[in-house]
Amino acid sequence: MAxxxxxxxxxxxADAERIRAVADHVAxxxxxxxxxxxxxSAMGKTTDGLIRLAEDVSAVQPGRELDMxxxxxxxxxxxxxxxxxxxxxxxAASFTGSxxxxxxxxxxTKAKILEVRGDRLREALARGVxxxxxxxxxxxxxxxxxxxGRGGSDxxxxxxxxxxxxxxxxxxxxxxxxxTADPRIVPRARRLPRVSFEEMLExxxxxxxxxxxxxxxxxxxxxxxxxxxxxxxWEPGTWVLEEDPTMEQATVSAVTSDTxxxxxxxxxxxxxxxxxxxxFRALADASVNVDMIVQNTSHDGTTDxxxxxxxxxxxxxxxxxxxxxPKIDAAAVLVDDGVAQVSVVGAGxxxxxxxxxxxxxxxxxxxxxxxxxxTSPIRISCVVDAGSADDAVRILHQAFGLEGxxxxx
Amino acid sequence: MAxxxxxxxxxxxADAERIRAVADHVAxxxxxxxxxxxxxSAMGKTTDGLIRLAEDVSAVQPGRELDMxxxxxxxxxxxxxxxxxxxxxxxAASFTGSxxxxxxxxxxTKAKILEVRGDRLREALARGVxxxxxxxxxxxxxxxxxxxGRGGSDxxxxxxxxxxxxxxxxxxxxxxxxxTADPRIVPRARRLPRVSFEEMLExxxxxxxxxxxxxxxxxxxxxxxxxxxxxxxWEPGTWVLEEDPTMEQATVSAVTSDTxxxxxxxxxxxxxxxxxxxxFRALADASVNVDMIVQNTSHDGTTDxxxxxxxxxxxxxxxxxxxxxPKIDAAAVLVDDGVAQVSVVGAGxxxxxxxxxxxxxxxxxxxxxxxxxxTSPIRISCVVDAGSADDAVRILHQAFGLEGxxxxx
Numbered sequence: 001m002a003x004x005x006x007x008x009x010x011x012x013x014a015d016a017e018r019i020r021a022v023a024d025h026v027a028x029x030x031x032x033x034x035x036x037x038x039x040x041s042a043m044g045k046t047t048d049g050l051i052r053l054a055e056d057v058s059a060v061q062p063g064r065e066l067d068m069x070x071x072x073x074x075x076x077x078x079x080x081x082x083x084x085x086x087x088x089x090x091x092a093a094s095f096t097g098s099x100x101x102x103x104x105x106x107x108x109t110k111a112k113i114l115e116v117r118g119d120r121l122r123e124a125l126a127r128g129v130x131x132x133x134x135x136x137x138x139x140x141x142x143x144x145x146x147x148x149g150r151g152g153s154d155x156x157x158x159x160x161x162x163x164x165x166x167x168x169x170x171x172x173x174x175x176x177x178x179x180t181a182d183p184r185i186v187p188r189a190r191r192l193p194r195v196s197f198e199e200m201l202e203x204x205x206x207x208x209x210x211x212x213x214x215x216x217x218x219x220x221x222x223x224x225x226x227x228x229x230x231x232x233x234w235e236p237g238t239w240v241l242e243e244d245p246t247m248e249q250a251t252v253s254a255v256t257s258d259t260x261x262x263x264x265x266x267x268x269x270x271x272x273x274x275x276x277x278x279x280f281r282a283l284a285d286a287s288v289n290v291d292m293i294v295q296n297t298s299h300d301g302t303t304d305x306x307x308x309x310x311x312x313x314x315x316x317x318x319x320x321x322x323x324x325x326p327k328i329d330a331a332a333v334l335v336d337d338g339v340a341q342v343s344v345v346g347a348g349x350x351x352x353x354x355x356x357x358x359x360x361x362x363x364x365x366x367x368x369x370x371x372x373x374x375t376s377p378i379r380i381s382c383v384v385d386a387g388s389a390d391d392a393v394r395i396l397h398q399a400f401g402l403e404g405x406x407x408x409x
Numbered sequence: 410m411a412x413x414x415x416x417x418x419x420x421x422x423a424d425a426e427r428i429r430a431v432a433d434h435v436a437x438x439x440x441x442x443x444x445x446x447x448x449x450s451a452m453g454k455t456t457d458g459l460i461r462l463a464e465d466v467s468a469v470q471p472g473r474e475l476d477m478x479x480x481x482x483x484x485x486x487x488x489x490x491x492x493x494x495x496x497x498x499x500x501a502a503s504f505t506g507s508x509x510x511x512x513x514x515x516x517x518t519k520a521k522i523l524e525v526r527g528d529r530l531r532e533a534l535a536r537g538v539x540x541x542x543x544x545x546x547x548x549x550x551x552x553x554x555x556x557x558g559r560g561g562s563d564x565x566x567x568x569x570x571x572x573x574x575x576x577x578x579x580x581x582x583x584x585x586x587x588x589t590a591d592p593r594i595v596p597r598a599r600r601l602p603r604v605s606f607e608e609m610l611e612x613x614x615x616x617x618x619x620x621x622x623x624x625x626x627x628x629x630x631x632x633x634x635x636x637x638x639x640x641x642x643w644e645p646g647t648w649v650l651e652e653d654p655t656m657e658q659a660t661v662s663a664v665t666s667d668t669x670x671x672x673x674x675x676x677x678x679x680x681x682x683x684x685x686x687x688x689f690r691a692l693a694d695a696s697v698n699v700d701m702i703v704q705n706t707s708h709d710g711t712t713d714x715x716x717x718x719x720x721x722x723x724x725x726x727x728x729x730x731x732x733x734x735p736k737i738d739a740a741a742v743l744v745d746d747g748v749a750q751v752s753v754v755g756a757g758x759x760x761x762x763x764x765x766x767x768x769x770x771x772x773x774x775x776x777x778x779x780x781x782x783x784t785s786p787i788r789i790s791c792v793v794d795a796g797s798a799d800d801a802v803r804i805l806h807q808a809f810g811l812e813g814x815x816x817x818x
Binding site for chain 2: 016019020050053054056057058059060061062064065066068069071072073075076078079080082083084086087092093094096099120143145
């Protein structure tokens, strides 16, 4: 019998009605002749509410205790899903991350999965019981409860699908799939019927919010086919799959944008070996996630180094850059908070050398200045002024012919 | 170093402010040179809220899933207490029932504790860390999460105190101790500085709501001194201790009342051996908790059997009685929903034969009719009309001289 892992996000289990709808869909899948493992997030805004409560109680929130607190959320949603299934006559049993055998490292609030045992889930399936597993959580070798960080429930679902050799992993959310652009910015954006893991990685990495990067990496590494679908419309969504070399590939699949980063520039850096290394080592040691890095060729023996970091890591990064600047005889540290990254992603780009030119021409025609450029074999990203980001997305979406049919009147 | 287990009930951790007050008290206890193990209930009305949510979702609530759901409550409160302690500089770590090694049977929603391992709590204490343990919950041999039923957090606290050989167990609640009568009924009721385990058992069994019967039994069996105290005033409360034979004992310590039961009477029961046995075996098989039983001597070869059962078990009990009635040639089954049990409890009663007479005279003088009587060595209970219950408590409280000083003006 085929096995499918179905993951339901917070909006999909936000209230009693939605939980009953989820149970109904699980029951239908079972009646269709497939075994199901369900993974759930906490209901709606439960996690945010618990974080606010913690802030009310104490300015000090040890990671171990924050994890203990937040894991209460999935405990509630998974028990309720099991009850709704019971009412439909479907035998189900809930399992915490620990009970499901999700073994992680001990890095509280952003633990990494080390091993998925899953014995109790296999036993439940063998008995005809639907396992309903808490997403986002695991247990460390020290038997402490851990959480997997943002989007952790997707990671749980993919990890379980891999460990249980599931035929596919369905990620249910409040959108109907992966789009050629954010439909709020581009009303005529189309849902993609399929994207490759590589494209999805680039889309997730450059501002696509549907799937978290880590879960896509995990799915790719373990060859787990994903389908992103809506638990509100239940219509077919977007498949995320191995690249199929026999199929013709769209040159550009999607246009994304990301305004979550700030740009730092260190000017007048002496152009000597090891200078850049000392900067990025210091940032890495402080766990700052540097994204794009650009260094111009030097003139007068000095160069400018620009890089982007998440807005949340702005102050740490600025502190390090300003601390290092006098030591390396740099001129100044400039910070630009008003930047956005706009990217085009497409597997077919590898064999279509004109994409870069088309992108730059389209932006230039709209008087949008490009501040930084970075590329991968299937992606081109430009840093532009934040105020131009939405325009840039619309212009590129049109330039690469991604529009769907006009909306019905 | 002395070790104290402090249990904080739902009202004691109802909001951020109360949680900080609890942390402050724990920190003070530690500074006073004692080791502390904290046991917490779910915050305020959390459990009621979760039960309502379950009812919204499904009419079917398997016990295993109800337990998974409800145990989210303590998870939240214990993590928050640890955070509040961290802010005060006190190292603390939360432990679920499972992590604390509270091993129970598999009777979901009212599991019994089979064993308390407590290894992780001992390790934490050895490292100078305050363990904060989830009350009310445990884990079965099948590794499923269980709950201990109503008042289960008290049971957790007492069981831990016994397993860890604690010097005492403090039960913090929203009242300042055990009173000679419910102060809402008798404004001049006094707080008792100490009661024996035996008295406390009778008080809990006859309507005293401060401690649940099971936790008192456990404390008595394991010789754990209890102190019932207020987490709002922090003043000294009531000690529940082994009876001290060298001390003079009050004839009557407390007057209690209980309106949670109904009275069933089977009339015209043939006075043959085995008839009563067949009735009470059938009730026991249906898990009906029969409390008081009275059978009058027969006249004309028949007798009447009256008994009381919890109101929640009324329909099951009536069904059994009415089903059995024709088979034993009984005349009729009568149900009285308007009854109350009024009791006087006191260890000194054993050596004071006049108590029964005083009780009956006091009630008779107030024209309160006694419907049923039951006694133990240290308790006399009368079933009276529910409308007279509060009057009966006041009259008996006065008759046995239990009033405190007049309230200050």
